[in-house]
Amino acid sequence: MPDVPVSEALAHARRRLTDALAQAGRDSDAAQLLAVSKTKSAGLVRQAYGAGQRDFGENYLQEALDKQHELADLEAIVWHFIGPLQSNKTRAVAEHFSWVHSIERAKTARRLSEQRPAALGALNVCLQVNVSGEASKAGIAPEDLEALAREVAGLPNLRLRGLMAIPAPAVGLDAQRRPLAELRRLKERLAERLPELTLDTLSMGMSDDLEAAVLEGATLVRLGTAIFGARAVRH
Numbered sequence: 001m002p003d004v005p006v007s008e009a010l011a012h013a014r015r016r017l018t019d020a021l022a023q024a025g026r027d028s029d030a031a032q033l034l035a036v037s038k039t040k041s042a043g044l045v046r047q048a049y050g051a052g053q054r055d056f057g058e059n060y061l062q063e064a065l066d067k068q069h070e071l072a073d074l075e076a077i078v079w080h081f082i083g084p085l086q087s088n089k090t091r092a093v094a095e096h097f098s099w100v101h102s103i104e105r106a107k108t109a110r111r112l113s114e115q116r117p118a119a120l121g122a123l124n125v126c127l128q129v130n131v132s133g134e135a136s137k138a139g140i141a142p143e144d145l146e147a148l149a150r151e152v153a154g155l156p157n158l159r160l161r162g163l164m165a166i167p168a169p170a171v172g173l174d175a176q177r178r179p180l181a182e183l184r185r186l187k188e189r190l191a192e193r194l195p196e197l198t199l200d201t202l203s204m205g206m207s208d209d210l211e212a213a214v215l216e217g218a219t220l221v222r223l224g225t226a227i228f229g230a231r232a233v234r235h
């Protein structure tokens with residue numbers, strides 16, 4: 001159980017985000033909270049939903065499907081897949097999520113597009129980039145980003161929204177900002193090279209580096225610990 005009720009933690013997280021946006025001189029609605037609920041119960045997700053949270057991020061497919069099943073009555077909930085995605089899992093992801101943040105291969109993207117049910121509309125996707133100091137080794141190398149973006153942009157049932165990264169933990173605002181600034185610049189360059197796209201999403205910033213991410217232009221900050229408390233297992 002978290003130390004404080006989810007509604008309180010969520011209110012605190014919202015204040016942190018609002019303060020960070022003000023500090024950065026950005027509009028108060030320029031970034032949104034994605035509540036990362038991996039390893040946390042459906043009951044806690046329901047509490048967050050009750051407190052007004054709509055977007056939730058999950059990393060593990062089976063765990064996510066179980067929660068979605070339990071929470072099927074929450075009609076406005078929006079599920080984001082943010083974990084590593086193997087190609088044998090693409091069908092379930094295409095059928096059960098609105099967003100995928102962790103696209104790093106054209107093959108996965110092609111499968112998601114083919115398997116996306118027409119009735120659900122386009123699947124929103126971000127390309128995960130391995131910026132300097134990426135904590136996991138996941139993500140596409142910056143030099144390969146444009147080619148992947150061109151391919152994904154051409155897929156009929158995906159909508160390319162932007163970029164995502166998971167920088168390695170760093171201490172201090174300046175060290176935290178460096179890889180986040182790199183992701184922002186990569187998105188700006190991509191927008192110049194592919195002006196026909198509307199890239200409106202920078203998925204970056206977690207519980208420990210939200211302020212740095214907002215300073216660098218994050219539009220979707222992915223908070224787990226700050227909303228649901230520490231996880232039993234480090235992920």
Ligand SMILES: *Cc1c(COP(=O)(O)O)cnc(C)c1O
Pocket residue numbers: 036038059082083166206207208222223224225226235
């Ligand atoms: C777990 C996770 C988060 C949330 O991390 P916290 O430090 O708990 O806020 C965000 N993004 C991804 C991709 C994650 O796997």
